[in-house]
Structure formats: C-alpha cells, structure tokens
Amino acid sequence: MTTKKTRPDSKGTWVTYRPDIKVLDCTVRDGGLINNHNFEDSFVKAVYDTCVAAGIDYMEIGYKGSKELYLPTEHGKWKHCTEDDMRRIVGDNPTDLKLSAMADADRCDYHNDILPKDQSVLDMIRVACYINQIPTAIDMVKDATDKGYETCVNIMSVSTVQEKDLLEALEVLAETPAETVYLVDSFGSLYSEEIHDFTKMYMRALKGTGKQIGIHAHNNQQLAYANTIEALISGASMLDATINGMGRGAGNCPMELLIGFLHNPKFKLRPILECIQEVFLPMQDQMEWGYQLAYMVTGQLNQHPRYAIKHREGDTPDDIITFYDQMTSD
Numbered sequence: 001m002t003t004k005k006t007r008p009d010s011k012g013t014w015v016t017y018r019p020d021i022k023v024l025d026c027t028v029r030d031g032g033l034i035n036n037h038n039f040e041d042s043f044v045k046a047v048y049d050t051c052v053a054a055g056i057d058y059m060e061i062g063y064k065g066s067k068e069l070y071l072p073t074e075h076g077k078w079k080h081c082t083e084d085d086m087r088r089i090v091g092d093n094p095t096d097l098k099l100s101a102m103a104d105a106d107r108c109d110y111h112n113d114i115l116p117k118d119q120s121v122l123d124m125i126r127v128a129c130y131i132n133q134i135p136t137a138i139d140m141v142k143d144a145t146d147k148g149y150e151t152c153v154n155i156m157s158v159s160t161v162q163e164k165d166l167l168e169a170l171e172v173l174a175e176t177p178a179e180t181v182y183l184v185d186s187f188g189s190l191y192s193e194e195i196h197d198f199t200k201m202y203m204r205a206l207k208g209t210g211k212q213i214g215i216h217a218h219n220n221q222q223l224a225y226a227n228t229i230e231a232l233i234s235g236a237s238m239l240d241a242t243i244n245g246m247g248r249g250a251g252n253c254p255m256e257l258l259i260g261f262l263h264n265p266k267f268k269l270r271p272i273l274e275c276i277q278e279v280f281l282p283m284q285d286q287m288e289w290g291y292q293l294a295y296m297v298t299g300q301l302n303q304h305p306r307y308a309i310k311h312r313e314g315d316t317p318d319d320i321i322t323f324y325d326q327m328t329s330d
Contacts, residue, residue, distance in 0.1 A: 020212070020237045021262065024058040025051050025255060026247070028078055029102055033248035034287055037062060038076035044089050046279045047243060052095045053271035054259065058124065060100040061086055066109045080113070086121050098123035102154075103144075105129035105136040110143055117148030124150035127178075131161045134169045138176055145177040152238070154182040154216060158198060159189045159302050170205035180212040180238050185227060188220025188250055188299040192230040199234035214238030217253050219245060220299025220308075222291050224253040229261060243272060244280040249305035250295035288312065293320045297327055 027047050032039060044061065051059045062078030063070075070079045077085045081101045093099060099122050103110050114125060125144035129137035134155075141151045153173055158166060173181055183198050190198070195215070202213045215231035215238070217224035228239055245254035256276065259267045294308035297320070311323045 018237070021232065021264065022057040022212075022238050023255075023258065023262070023267070024060060024100065024214075024238060024240050025056050025242065026060040026102075026216075026240050026252065027242040027255075029060040029062050030242055030247035030252055031289070032062060032076065032078050034246070034289055036075045037078035039078055041089060043279065043283075044078065046275055048089055048097075050243065050271050050275040052097050054255075054268045055266040056097060056255075058098045058100050060102060060126065061089075061122075062101055064101045064103045064108050064110065064113050064125070066107055066113070068109070069107055081122075083115065083120060090121060093121050098150075100124040100126055100152075102126045102128055103140060105133035105140060108140070110140050114144060114147060114149075122149065124152065126152040126154055126182075128154040128156055128184075130156050131165050131169055134172060138172065141176050141178045151178045152180040152182055152214060153178045154184050154214070156184045157186040157304075158184060159187055159194075163201075167201070167205060170202060174206050174209050174211070178211065180214045181206060182214035182216050182238070182240075183231060183236070184216045185218055185224075187302055187304060188218035188224065188295065189302040190217075190227060191221075191223065192226055195227045195230045196234045199231045199236050203235045212237045214240065216240040218247065218299075218305070219250040219252060219291055220295040220305060222250075222296075224251070225257045228253040228258060244276045246280065246289050249289075249309055250291050250299070251289045292317075294323050297324050301327055303327065 028039060028044055048059060062081040064081055065079045067080060090099065101122055103114065103125055105127060127137045127140045137153055141153060144151045155169060181202060183202055199213060213236040215228050215236045217227040232239060239258060240252065241255040241258045242252040243255045245251040256269065256272045259269050259272060292312060294311050295305055298305050298308045307327065311317065
C-alpha cells in the first residue's frame with residue numbers, strides 16, 4: 001500500500017491533487033517563438049480542442065505584440081491575437097477553458113490593442129517583464145484589470161536578478177491587483193533546490209495578499225518537469241506546460257508528463273496523447289524543438305538560449321565542441 005507523504009516545508013499533500021492547482025497551456029504562445037507564430041489555424045484549433053477535452057484550465061493563445069515592432073508581414077497572426085483571428089478558432093469559447101494572451105512590457109500597445117473584457121474572448125492578460133520594467137508592468141496590470149481581465153505578472157530571467165532587487169519587485173507587486181506572480185526560469189538554468197528557494201521567497205513576499213504563485217520552466221537541462229513539480233510541492237499553484245514540450249529552444253515542461261503526475265480526475269491524459277500522435281509528431285519533421293546539447297550548455301552557463309538557437313540554425317548544428325569552446329572562451 002502506498003502511503004501519502006508530506007514534506008515539512010511543503011504545501012499540503014504532494015502526491016495527490018490540490019484543488020487550488022491550475023494548469024495553463026502555453027503551446028501556441030511559447031511554441032510560436034520557433035516559427036514567428038506562423039501556425040496554421042488547424043494547429044491552433046487542435047491545441048484548443050485538446051485543452052478543452054483534457055480539462056486544462058487556461059490556454060495562452062499568443063501575444064498581444066505591437067504591430068509596429070512585429071510587422072504582420074514578418075510575424076504570424078498569433079503574435080498579435082486580434083479578436084477576428086481568435087474568434088475564428090474558438091467562436092465565443094462556450095467552454096470552461098479560459099483564454100489568455102501575453103503582453104510583453106515595452107513591446108505592446110496595450111492601451112489600444114487590449115480591448116475591454118466585454119469586447120474580447122480573452123479572460124486573462126499575462127504581463128511579462130524584466131526586473132527593470134516593473135513600473136511599466138504595474139501600469140499594464142492596472143490597465144488590464146480596469147478593463148475587466150484576470151492578470152498575471154511573469155518576472156523573466158530571475159536567475160540573473162539580484163535577490164535585493166527581486167524582493168523589492170515582489171514587495172511592489174504585492175500591492176497591485178495582479179492575481180498571480182510567476183517565477184520564470186527563462187534560461188533553463190535553475191536546479192530544484194533553487195526553484196524551492198525562489199518559490200518560498202515569492203510566497204513569503206506575497207503572504208496575506210491572496211495572490212497565487214506560478215511557475216514557467218524551460219527544459220535546457222531536462223529539468224522543466226522536475227522543477228515544475230518542485231515549485232508545486234513548495235506552494236506554487238499555477239503551472240505552465242506545453243503539449244509535447246513545444247517551446248522556444250529546449251522547450252517547456254511537457255503537458256503530458258504534468259497531467260500524468262497530477263492526481264486530479266478533471267484532467268484527462270488521452271486527448272493530449274492523441275494530439276501528440278496526430279499533430280505534433282508529424283510537425284517535428286518540419287521544425288525543431290526540445291532538448292539539445294547546445295541548450296544544455298547555455299543552461300549550465302546561465303546564458304540566454306538565443307546563442308544556442310543561432311548555433312542550431314547554422315551549418316554545423318551538431319558541432320557541440322566548437323559551440324562549447326565559443327561559449328566558455330574569455
């Protein structure tokens with residue numbers, strides 16, 4: 001007989017489900033960084049239908065990117081997420097699945113491009129920012145909240161942020177209406193003990209505010225799944241994942257692994273596996289995502305994966321020694 005256990009510093013029983021846990025699929029948004037968001041409607045519809053069938057709580061359908069910075073002639077429609085494009089996929093979204101879009105600080109004309117909630121099929125706006133963009137992020141959160149949306153703040157690249165600066169940012173965000181603050185391992189460089197410490201830091205800083213902690217992990221060192229579980233055990237309740245781990249560079253926490261782990265009967269694994277078999281596996285012949293040695297190198301060095309992405313797009317993508325020497329040379 002299996003005995004359910006708790007860790008002394010964990011939030012509740014960690015081998016069974018917690019009712020506060022929510023899962024967010026960011027396949028289209030993060031996966032779109034591979035191909036400039038040039039996904040066919042049929043792909044986005046397949047992800048949407050899968051999320052509905054699998055009982056996923058949120059689906060992030062793309063970005064609200066500025067059309068001046070991201071020209072529609074160079075980027076696909078999921079970089080901008082107009083109402084016409086989204087409704088062509090989901091209609092009025094007559095399901096329990098909530099829809100989200102990400103708005104990058106300083107890369108979104110949020111006053112104009114994010115409509116009032118009663119004019120949009122979106123339910124939540126996720127604001128992504130670097131630590132120096134916190135003031136902009138706060139204004140974006142207020143704008144989205146005033147328009148009627150749920151809001152999140154994703155602080156990116158925390159592995160490069162000084163603890164004092166991060167604590168100050170969390171203190172400020174505690175006073176905002178954002179419902180969730182995300183821990184983001186942008187470079188896939190964090191280990192589980194660091195994820196644990198960061199999650200506890202976030203929880204202490206936001207204690208008493210009613211805010212949730214989220215986790216968005218990248219898979220450069222094949223730790224995205226383990227780190228997501230570690231954050232969950234330590235108290236995080238908003239969990240990001242992507243179908244078949246699709247995402248920029250090494251990708252993200254695979255949805256199929258996470259759903260297989262969560263002991264919540266509302267989640268269904270079979271629709272995800274069916275989508276992988278019918279849609280994602282054939283796509284891997286045309287586009288690359290997932291763990292590669294070059295991403296391991298950038299993750300271990302706490303460097304942005306753009307260097308590994310550029311290397312993988314070059315003439316000698318498997319020449320890992322040359323790439324390693326370049327990355328470690330003075």
